[in-house]
Amino acid sequence: MQSKQVSEAKQPPSVPSEGRIVSIDVLRGFDMFWIVGGTGFIAGIVKLFGQNVQDAILPQFDHTAWAGFTFYDLIFPLFLFVVGMTTVFSLEKIIAREGKKAAYIRILRRSALLFLLGVIYYGGFKNEWENIRWLGVLQRIALCYMFASLLFLNLRLKGLIIACVALLAGYWALLSFVPVPDSGTVTFESGKNWACYIDMQYLGGRKHNGTWDPEGLLSTFPAIATCLLGIFAGMVIKAKTILPTKKVVYFIGAGIIGVILGYLWGLQFPIIKKIWTSSYVLLTAGYSSILVGIFYYIVDVLKFQIWTKPFIWIGTNAITIYMARNILDFNKLGIRFVGGDIQTLTGPDLGYLLKTTASLGLTLLLVWFLHRKKIFLRL
Numbered sequence: 001m002q003s004k005q006v007s008e009a010k011q012p013p014s015v016p017s018e019g020r021i022v023s024i025d026v027l028r029g030f031d032m033f034w035i036v037g038g039t040g041f042i043a044g045i046v047k048l049f050g051q052n053v054q055d056a057i058l059p060q061f062d063h064t065a066w067a068g069f070t071f072y073d074l075i076f077p078l079f080l081f082v083v084g085m086t087t088v089f090s091l092e093k094i095i096a097r098e099g100k101k102a103a104y105i106r107i108l109r110r111s112a113l114l115f116l117l118g119v120i121y122y123g124g125f126k127n128e129w130e131n132i133r134w135l136g137v138l139q140r141i142a143l144c145y146m147f148a149s150l151l152f153l154n155l156r157l158k159g160l161i162i163a164c165v166a167l168l169a170g171y172w173a174l175l176s177f178v179p180v181p182d183s184g185t186v187t188f189e190s191g192k193n194w195a196c197y198i199d200m201q202y203l204g205g206r207k208h209n210g211t212w213d214p215e216g217l218l219s220t221f222p223a224i225a226t227c228l229l230g231i232f233a234g235m236v237i238k239a240k241t242i243l244p245t246k247k248v249v250y251f252i253g254a255g256i257i258g259v260i261l262g263y264l265w266g267l268q269f270p271i272i273k274k275i276w277t278s279s280y281v282l283l284t285a286g287y288s289s290i291l292v293g294i295f296y297y298i299v300d301v302l303k304f305q306i307w308t309k310p311f312i313w314i315g316t317n318a319i320t321i322y323m324a325r326n327i328l329d330f331n332k333l334g335i336r337f338v339g340g341d342i343q344t345l346t347g348p349d350l351g352y353l354l355k356t357t358a359s360l361g362l363t364l365l366l367v368w369f370l371h372r373k374k375i376f377l378r379l
Contacts, residue, residue: 021237023299024085026308027291029315031078034061036314036321037330037360039072044353066190067270069283076137076273077226077284078291079318080144084230085292087149088238100153107149114142117319121326127206133213134205138319140215140223148227157235160228167225168278171218172269175277188270188277195219195275209274219276226276229285233292244301251293258286313367320377321367334358 039061046057060071094103118138119125125132151163175194179186187193191212199212207213236247262271262283271280298304314321335343337358343351370376 021089021296021300022305022308022312023292023295024082024089024237025315026299026305026311027295027315028079028082028086028318029308029311029313030291030295031075031082032314032318032322033311034072034075036325037356037363040331040356041353041360044349044356047349047352064273066274067188067272069271069273069280073273073280074284074287077223077281078288080141080223080226081230081233081285081288081292083141083145084148084227084232085234085237087145087152087227088231088234091149091152092238095153103149103153107146107153111142111146114145114319115139117323118142121323122206130205132205133208135203135213135215135217135220136208137215138322140220143220144224144227147224148231151228152231160231164225164228164232167221167228168281171222172265172278175275176269188272188275190274193275214274216275219274222276222278222281225278226281226285229281230288233289237292237296244296248293248297248301251289251296255286255289255291255293258282258289260286262286310364310368313364313371316376317367317370320370321363324366325363330359330362331355333362 043058043061046054062070063072064070091103091107094106115138118136118141119132119134121138122133122136123131151160155163175186175188177186178194180192180194180197182197183192185192190196191209195216195218196212198218199207199216203213203217208215233251236242236250239247242250259282262279262281262285265279265282266277269277269279271277271283273280299308334355335358338351338354342354346354
């Protein structure tokens with residue numbers, strides 16, 4: 001990972017240059033906002049209202065126990081979708097400037113560094129080999145980016161579509177029609193399906209759920225399809241022959257279709273984030289596409305950008321702040337400013353809001369400082 005001063009650039013990422021799609025950085029920042037303190041902050045506001053409001057909204061800020069879908073289940077696939085979009089821009093730029101070989105080197109280097117950061121995020125090498133978590137969120141991003149990028153470099157649009165369909169259909173067919181060896185049955189139940197079985201048999205190290213991992217081996221394949229769907233979105237948003245307003249219609253229209261198909265497929269192949277089912281891929285890609293259309297229209301078509309700065313600060317240093325909040329406990333730092341008797345005087349609900357506000361404020365202060373100094377940490 002290297003710290004790159006962008007002093008040579010004429011404009012920082014917050015200022016749209018020719019061909020730059022500002023909404024991508026904003027959407028990535030919006031997505032990361034919920035992970036780096038936004039969820040607690042909004043939950044703190046919700047806690048100030050009645051129980052009915054809390055019961056309706058707060059469950060959306062937690063992952064579904066197994067089958068089903070909440071807003072929080074969208075955050076990770078949305079990030080992968082955006083990774084796919086940015087891949088189109090970054091790789092085509094590298095190919096045009098340095099050639100295809102340089103693109104391969106960048107893909108492998110970035111994937112390896114992301115994977116290593118993922119291992120470090122979950123404790124690094126402080127424990128024995130069997131207690132190292134080899135697969136997790138950053139590792140999945142690394143693998144999905146690598147395979148989707150390699151496919152993008154070597155296949156035309158038709159080939160990419162075939163690869164995406166094959167990943168989703170193949171995963172569906174395996175889990176839906178092939179009996180799991182130990183039980184001899186076809187099941188989607190937690191710990192008893194093919195994704196869990198493969199992890200039990202072949203994934204070493206520490207696994208998040210004991211014997212299997214939600215970012216495990218087999219479920220990485222449909223996650224690659226999520227990244228490929230983002231690549232398709234990137235192709236559309238980059239196409240100069242399509243009017244910007246038509247792009248908005250395409251994104252929202254395709255998104256609605258994806259959501260409908262995802263829910264319909266979910267009637268047979270349940271929507272389950274923890275094993276990344278194909279129905280979950282279509283559903284989340286649909287919602288992601290709708291968000292892309294909305295953000296693209298507001299930020300890049302209407303040029304209404306005054307509200308975007310905090311999200312750009314986060315989006316242009318997304319991995320940096322993700323790692324920083326793992327190393328530094330921003331919640332405990334926040335309590336240093338609003339803890340003790342302040343918490344006693346305000347009461348539990350307002351005290352919780354003050355704590356989460358301080359935590360989020362410190363996060364924004366860090367990314368603002370990095371952005372102001374034009375320090376953008378790139379892989």
